[in-house]
Amino acid sequence: MSTGPSPPLPYGGRVSRPLLFLDVDGPLNPYAAQPERRPDGYTTIRVAVSPGRRLRVWLNPSHGPALLALDYDLCWATTWMDSANRWIAPVVGLPELPYVDFGAGLFAHRADGVHWKTEAIVAHAAGRPFAWVDDEQSPADETFVTRHHPGPALLHHVSPRIGLREPDFTALAEFAATAQP
Numbered sequence: 001m002s003t004g005p006s007p008p009l010p011y012g013g014r015v016s017r018p019l020l021f022l023d024v025d026g027p028l029n030p031y032a033a034q035p036e037r038r039p040d041g042y043t044t045i046r047v048a049v050s051p052g053r054r055l056r057v058w059l060n061p062s063h064g065p066a067l068l069a070l071d072y073d074l075c076w077a078t079t080w081m082d083s084a085n086r087w088i089a090p091v092v093g094l095p096e097l098p099y100v101d102f103g104a105g106l107f108a109h110r111a112d113g114v115h116w117k118t119e120a121i122v123a124h125a126a127g128r129p130f131a132w133v134d135d136e137q138s139p140a141d142e143t144f145v146t147r148h149h150p151g152p153a154l155l156h157h158v159s160p161r162i163g164l165r166e167p168d169f170t171a172l173a174e175f176a177a178t179a180q181p
Contacts, residue, residue: 021077026135030163064093
C-alpha cells in the first residue's frame with residue numbers, strides 16, 4: 001500500500017494528534033438525499049467523470065472550517081483519492097490533504113466482509129489514534145480494527161441521506177479529546 005503525498009502538517013498540526021480519515025460520498029456529499037432537493041446550506045458542483053457524463057455532488061462550505069477546528073490531522077479516505085484535493089477541498093474550504101492511495105485494493109471484495117478500505121486505513125494510521133468518517137462501515141470493520149490496530153480508533157458512521165451534522169462533529173471532538181496521549 002502506498003500513500004499520497006504527506007506534506008508537513010500545514011494547519012498547525014502536532015504529530016500527537018489523531019488522524020481523521022474522511023470519505024467524500026456520504027459524509028460530505030449526501031448523495032442519498034432526495035435527488036430533486038439540494039439540502040439546505042449545500043452547493044452543487046458537477047464533476048466530469050467521463051466524456052458527456054457529469055456527476056452531481058452536493059457540498060457544504062461550512063464543513064471545511066468545522067473539520068479544521070477539530071483536533072485532528074485530516075486525511076482523505078475516499079475513492080476520489082487525490083482528486084478530492086482538486087474538486088472537494090476548495091468548495092468546502094480545506095487545504096490540500098494527504099490521502100490514502102487504495103491502488104489495486106480499490107473496490108476489492110473481501111470474503112470476511114471487511115470493507116475494502118479498512119486494511120489500507122489501518123496501515124496508513126500506523127498505530128496512531130484515528131477516527132474514520134464513512135457511510136459504509138460494518139461490525140466486521142470494527143472487529144478488524146480492534147484486532148489489527150494498537151491505538152484508539154473510532155469508526156463513525158454518517159448517513160448518506162443527511163451527511164455530516166453537528167452531532168457528528170460533537171462525537172469526533174469527544175473522541176479526539178480522549179485519544180490524545
